Amino acid sequence: MNTDENNLEDFLTLGQHLYILRTSNNVELLLEEIPSFLQKLKDCCLKRSISAAQSIREIDQLRHKGGRILRLDAERLRACVDTLLVVIYEEARERKLIEIKAGYVLEELRQLPTQIQLTQAQDRLFDETIFCIERGAWRAAIVMGWNFAYDYIRQWVFDNRLADFNNSLTTKYKIKAGDSRYKAIVNYEDFFNGNPDERTVINTCFLANIIGGKVRDELWQHLRRRNSVAHANSRFPIQEQACSFIRDLIELISESPFSNKT
Numbered sequence: 001m002n003t004d005e006n007n008l009e010d011f012l013t014l015g016q017h018l019y020i021l022r023t024s025n026n027v028e029l030l031l032e033e034i035p036s037f038l039q040k041l042k043d044c045c046l047k048r049s050i051s052a053a054q055s056i057r058e059i060d061q062l063r064h065k066g067g068r069i070l071r072l073d074a075e076r077l078r079a080c081v082d083t084l085l086v087v088i089y090e091e092a093r094e095r096k097l098i099e100i101k102a103g104y105v106l107e108e109l110r111q112l113p114t115q116i117q118l119t120q121a122q123d124r125l126f127d128e129t130i131f132c133i134e135r136g137a138w139r140a141a142i143v144m145g146w147n148f149a150y151d152y153i154r155q156w157v158f159d160n161r162l163a164d165f166n167n168s169l170t171t172k173y174k175i176k177a178g179d180s181r182y183k184a185i186v187n188y189e190d191f192f193n194g195n196p197d198e199r200t201v202i203n204t205c206f207l208a209n210i211i212g213g214k215v216r217d218e219l220w221q222h223l224r225r226r227n228s229v230a231h232a233n234s235r236f237p238i239q240e241q242a243c244s245f246i247r248d249l250i251e252l253i254s255e256s257p258f259s260n261k262t
Contacts, residue, residue, distance in 0.1 A: 138242040146226040149249035168208040
């Protein structure tokens with residue numbers, strides 16, 4: 001079985017196009033439907049059906065009068081559509097269909113890329129967050145939503161307040177010998193080894209006066225919530241919890257200091 005995921009909504013729209021093609025004999029309407037129908041076949045990645053649909057392209061060759069297709073040609077068109085339906089049904093059965101719920105995505109989240117500048121990595125994290133929400137994968141949506149917001153905050157600090165951050169990172173955390181527990185961050189990739197970890201990064205931002213205590217505590221709270229669902233356990237987040245979690249993170253990264261790059 002082909003495990004490619006297809007949006008159920010695309011197939012429902014495809015069915016609407018097919019209904020019009022089979023029942024209408026209005027030439028103007030049909031000429032408008034054909035391109036949309038063929039594009040929807042491409043959207044659904046139905047390669048055999050695309051090939052079988054070539055006869056539909058001949059719609060402009062059908063005889064018509066007064067804007068209506070003549071009876072014999074209308075019957076020929078319906079026969080082509082009926083044949084095509086068989087191919088589409090057979091190919092669709094090989095697909096794994098999922099229902100995409102675009103309405104699950106908060107409008108504040110969709111509009112976020114128009115309000116703040118994202119890196120290429122953040123674009124990917126943003127898209128994956130949307131992907132999880134639209135499929136109702138609430139545990140994954142919380143994890144990806146945190147990854148997106150945290151990377152945005154961390155990148156902002158690296159771009160705008162790295163000297164202050166490094167000063168606190170290398171002076172505020174000591175081991176028994178008195179040496180610094182952490183090395184200064186030189187390249188952004190230095191964050192990726194988990195040393196310092198997320199909690200320490202957030203606390204260091206507070207110690208460096210980059211964020212206040214309220215923002216630190218809110219980020220810590222959201223980090224704990226992320227951790228509580230990041231592994232297999234008895235917690236099963238619901239839509240309201242995931243959306244509330246992500247809405248809070250959107251507000252945090254949209255406000256000072258992160259909304260005011262220098």
